[in-house]
Amino acid sequence: MTSGSETIGNLRRTGDPRGRRSAIWVLAILSATIVAPPVLAQGCKLGKIAEFPITMVDLRPLLTANINGIDARLVLDSGAFFNMISTASAAELKLKRTPAPIGLYVTGINGATDVAMVKVKTLILAGVPIHDVEFLVGGGETGRGSIGLLGQNLLRIGDVEYDLGQGVVRLMKAENCQKAVLAYWAGTSTPYSVIDLTPERAQSGHLSYTISTAYVNGTKIRVMFDTGAATSVLSLSAAARAGIRPDSPGVISAGVAYGVGKSTLATYLAPFASFKIGDEEIKNTRLRIGDIDLQNADMLIGADFFLSHRIYVANSQYKLYFTYNGGPVFNLAAGSRPVAQTETDASARQPNNEEAVADAADYSRRGAVFASRREFDQAIAALTRACELAPDHAEYFSQRGTVYWQLKQPAPAMADFDQALKLKPDNLPTLVARAGLLLERGDKDLAAADVEAADAVAPKEADERYQMAYVDLGAERLAPAIAQFSLWIDSHAADARLPDALNARCWSRAIGGEDLALALKDCNAALRRAEKSSTFFANVANSRGLVYLRMGDYDRSIADYDAALKISARNAGSLYGRGIAKLRKQKTSEGEADIALATSLRPQVVTEFKQHGIVP
Numbered sequence: 260m261t262s263g264s265e266t267i268g269n270l271r272r273t274g275d276p277r278g279r280r281s282a283i284w285v286l287a288i289l290s291a292t293i294v295a296p297p298v299l300a301q302g303c304k305l306g307k308i309a310e311f312p313i314t315m316v317d318l319r320p321l322l323t324a325n326i327n328g329i330d331a332r333l334v335l336d337s338g339a340f341f342n343m344i345s346t347a348s349a350a351e352l353k354l355k356r357t358p359a360p361i362g363l364y365v366t367g368i369n370g371a372t373d374v375a376m377v378k379v380k381t382l383i384l385a386g387v388p389i390h391d392v393e394f395l396v397g398g399g400e401t402g403r404g405s406i407g408l409l410g411q412n413l414l415r416i417g418d419v420e421y422d423l424g425q426g427v428v429r430l431m432k433a434e435n436c437q438k439a440v441l442a443y444w445a446g447t448s449t450p451y452s453v454i455d456l457t458p459e460r461a462q463s464g465h466l467s468y469t470i471s472t473a474y475v476n477g478t479k480i481r482v483m484f485d486t487g488a489a490t491s492v493l494s495l496s497a498a499a500r501a502g503i504r505p506d507s508p509g510v511i512s513a514g515v516a517y518g519v520g521k522s523t524l525a526t527y528l529a530p531f532a533s534f535k536i537g538d539e540e541i542k543n544t545r546l547r548i549g550d551i552d553l554q555n556a557d558m559l560i561g562a563d564f565f566l567s568h569r570i571y572v573a574n575s576q577y578k579l580y581f582t583y584n585g586g587p588v589f590n591l592a593a594g595s596r597p598v599a600q601t602e603t604d605a606s607a608r609q610p611n612n613e614e615a616v617a618d619a620a621d622y623s624r625r626g627a628v629f630a631s632r633r634e635f636d637q638a639i640a641a642l643t644r645a646c647e648l649a650p651d652h653a654e655y656f657s658q659r660g661t662v663y664w665q666l667k668q669p670a671p672a673m674a675d676f677d678q679a680l681k682l683k684p685d686n687l688p689t690l691v692a693r694a695g696l697l698l699e700r701g702d703k704d705l706a707a708a709d710v711e712a713a714d715a716v717a718p719k720e721a722d723e724r725y726q727m728a729y730v731d732l733g734a735e736r737l738a739p740a741i742a743q744f745s746l747w748i749d750s751h752a753a754d755a756r757l758p759d760a761l762n763a764r765c766w767s768r769a770i771g772g773e774d775l776a777l778a779l780k781d782c783n784a785a786l787r788r789a790e791k792s793s794t795f796f797a798n799v800a801n802s803r804g805l806v807y808l809r810m811g812d813y814d815r816s817i818a819d820y821d822a823a824l825k826i827s828a829r830n831a832g833s834l835y836g837r838g839i840a841k842l843r844k845q846k847t848s849e850g851e852a853d854i855a856l857a858t859s860l861r862p863q864v865v866t867e868f869k870q871h872g873i874v875p
Contacts, residue, residue, distance in 0.1 A: 300439035308417055308430040309385045311335065314624055315631040318489035318562045320423055321405055325383035326352060332405045335428055337419070337469055337572075338485030338559065339410030343395040347720040347750040348406035349377050356396055373397055373753075384413075398753050404688055408487060411468065414572075421486065421570040423562065424584045426624030433575045441573045442580035449582055452537025456577045457481065469572050470556055471579055473536040475546070476501040480557040482536065484572070484579070488561030490547055491589050492526060497557035498548045503529045505548070513547055524550050534589075536560075537581065541588060563589055566632055586632060619649035623658060630662050638662050653683035661692060669700055685716045691723045694730045703734040710739070720750040725760060732763060737771040740764075761785040762799045769805040770871045778806045797826035801833045808840050808873070816840040831861035835868060842875050850875070 299305060313320045313335060321332045329352060349356060354377040374397035382392040394407065418431040418441065433441065442451040457470040469484040475493065478501040498504065509530040526549035534541045553559070567588050571580040626641035642659040649655060660675030676693040680686060694709035710727045717723055728743035744764040751757060762785040768778035782803035789796040804819035820837035823830060838853030854875060857864050868874065 299436065299441075299443060303436035303439035304434040305436060305439075305441065305443060306432045306434075308432050309387065311385050311428045311430075312620065312624060313423060313426050313428050315423060315426065315562070315566070315627040316404065318566070318631045319405065320428070320486050320562060320565075322384070322409060322428075324409075325381075326379050327354075327381055331407075333407050333409045334405045334487055335414075336408040336410050336485070336487030337414055337421075338483060338487045339408045340468065341395050341410050341412050342393070342408060343374075343398070343410065344377065344407030345398060345722075345751075346396055346753060347722060349394075349396045350750060351718045351720040352406075354379065354394075354396070359395065384409075415574060418574050419572040421565050421572070423486075423565045424567070424569065424628055426621070426628055431571075433573065436573075437576060440580070441571050441576070441578075442569075442582060443571075444569065445580075445582050450538070451580055451582045452539055453578055453580050454537045456572075456574075456579055458577060468555065469579065471536075473534065473558065473560075475534055475558075476503075476532050481555070482558045482560050483553060483556035484565075484570070485559045486562055486565055488559040490563050491559055491561040492547045492549050492551060493558040494553065495548055495550045498529060498546075501531065503531060503548065505529075510548075539583065539588075544589065546589060562631075563587075566628065586634075619645040619652060619655060622648065623655050626658060626662070630658075630665070635662055635666050639666075651682060653679040653686055653689070656682070657686065657689045657692065660689075664692070664696060669696060672696060685712075687713055687717055687721065687723055690716075691726050691730070695726065698730050698733045706730055707734045707736055707739075710734075710743075714743075719746050722747070722751070725751075725756065728760070728763065732767055737767050737773075740767050758785045758788040758795065758799075762795075762802055765799070765806065766802040769802055769809060772809050772872065775806055775809055779803065779810075782806060792826065794826060797823040797830070797833075801827075801830065801836070804833065804836050804840075808836055811843075813840040813844045817844070829860055831857040831864040832867075834860070835864045836873075839868075839873065839875050 311322050313322060314332075315321070320335045322335045324331055324333050331348075331352075344352075344354070356375040356377055359374045359376050374395045377394050377396050379392045379394060380390065382389045414430070416430065418433055420429040420431055422428065433439075440451075440453070442453070445451045454471045457472070471482055471484070473480055473482045475497065478497075480493070480497050480500075495505070503510070505525075505527050507529065510527050513526040513528045515525055526547055528545050529548050531544055531546050532542065534544055534546060551559070567584050567586050568581045569584060573580065622641045622645035626638045626645060629635070629638035629641060639659065639662055642655060642662065645652070645655040646659060656675045656679040660672045660679065663669075663672035663675060673693070673696060676689055676696065679689045680693065683689070690709050690713040694706045694713065697703075697706035697709060707730075710730050713723065713727055717727070724743045724747040728740050728747060731737075731740035731743055741764055744760050744767065748757065748760050748764065751760075761781045765778045765781035765785065768774050768781070782799055785799045786796065786803070789799055800819045800823040804816045804823060807813070807816035807819060817837055817840045820833045820840065823833045824837070827833065834853045834857035838850045838857060841847075841850030841853060844850075
């Protein structure tokens with residue numbers, strides 16, 4: 260994450276869902292195929308309870324499940340102590356909420372959130388139906404098309420093998436393996452590391468997290484292995500113990516992050532002399548640092564680390580084994596070694612239809628892994644093979660279109676989105692993606708048509724409405740934008756993106772000159788959640804400055820524009836708005852100076868204000 264925002268959070272409990280037994284424990288008694296690879300100690304038997312195909316989407320490991328007959332994606336999150344679903348998604352799925360146990364709430368990297376409980380009548384994972392499965396409900400969306408998390412109450416029923424580089428996570432069962440080396444794939448030639456786990460138990464007596472130790476600049480730290488964290492992050496307090504602070508030489512901003520809580524936090528990229536975990540040591544590296552409070556750990560080891568390693572969490576031994584796959588451990592720069600083969604000899608025989616679909620799904624997961632590692636050439640190659648093997652599968656074309664868009668190749672991206680929608684016209688994520696691409700190339704009417712088509716199929720609580728609203732706003736469709744923002748805001752009160760949506764709705768009403776009292780209410784609510792020195796504060800102050808300008812309250816308008824310009828001194832919109840307010844206060848020379856500077860910075864600002872009826 261070098262800019263913008265990203266979900267990197269971890270989910271921990273305060274209290275426990277006492278007296279509630281998750282039906283996921285049914286998995287523990289499934290018949291596992293027990294094998295005894297020659298690398299294991301004599302008498303040790305290792306079997307697979309279940310294998311979950313994983314699709315990596317922007318460093319988020321997504322698992323497809325079926326909830327009461329509806330397909331949905333969930334993040335497989337080793338940093339979450341319990342399954343969780345967002346408030347909006349629970350409403351969308353019509354799951355009946357019940358009160359959580361007294362004293363139970365959850366905390367992420369960016370604050371706490373209250374929770375309720377729901378019970379899923381039938382949850383299907385890896386083809387296995389499980390009945391009466393409980394989820395916590397609360398917080399915002401987990402992102403990337405997912406509706407929630409599958410946490411440690413699934414993962415702790417056995418050992419867990421994370422092979423994200425191949426798009427797979429396996430639940431394993433070990434018998435008589437206390438003295439065995441469980442990195443069974445390593446054989447005798449591949450070096451592996453083994454580290455002890457620190458038992459962190461829920462009140463149920465079972466492991467609730469995967470925690471061990473590492474060293475930063477020689478300083479010992481506690482690390483939590485968290486697949487729900489897109490990128491690894493070290494706490495500021497631990498970084499300080501290792502001699503690094505946000506104002507240290509070489510430290511740069513890395514944008515903001517958010518988790519299940521309502522707030523966001525600043526992160527930084529900082530140089531470190533060394534990072535050591537197990538037998539692996541990285542010299543002269545950079546790590547992401549942020550003001551996170553994990554209570555039981557100093558650092559989240561995120562999906563970036565998991566992608567570059569094959570990891571076996573031996574809950575049965577309180578140990579963790581890992582081998583290095585290749586490529587960057589924390590820095591996802593291009594040019595790293597591929598983690599999966601992308602070419603096969605297809606000439607030997609033609610697969611039958613079922614085999615082709617299975618192969619296509621495998622290539623799709625490989626492509627997603629490459630895209631997450633920003634190895635886009637390999638991603639395109641793998642996804643092209645998926646499209647060839649399953650040409651009637653809309654999702655593969657949509658996946659490839661997204662990668663082409665990331666590569667700034669709009670023509671093939673549009674062709675893939677078109678084909679995906681030809682195959683499945685009501686696919687909501689693809690409609691929203693194509694709308695964004697159409698807007699980007701200036702086709703506002705076509706973008707609006709896609710948003711209208713998306714609106715027809717989207718549940719009112721759908722997270723996609725956040726993006727739909729911004730497309731409408733970009734297409735200058737103010738009333739539809741306000742309607743989409745309102746639907747999203749009503750369903751996402753605990754989401755970290757709420758201040759952005761409130762500001763955008765305030766701005767939409769301000770430039771349209773409609774419902775100014777409601778616009779002011781939105782801006783005030785957004786400002787209460789903004790850090791006073793942040794760019795976001797400047798953006799909201801600029802929006803409220805326009806509201807006050809529309810209301811004729813020129814003193815307050817000027818004060819807000821002053822606050823915005825104190826942070827973003829060369830913002831043409833703030834300068835132009837302040838100039839108009841000053842002219843109307845008869846401060847002619849000051850107003851003309853502001854307008855002249857604004858026009859020199861961005862000449863089109865005059866037209867932008869004029870088209871909404873705002874002139875000097």
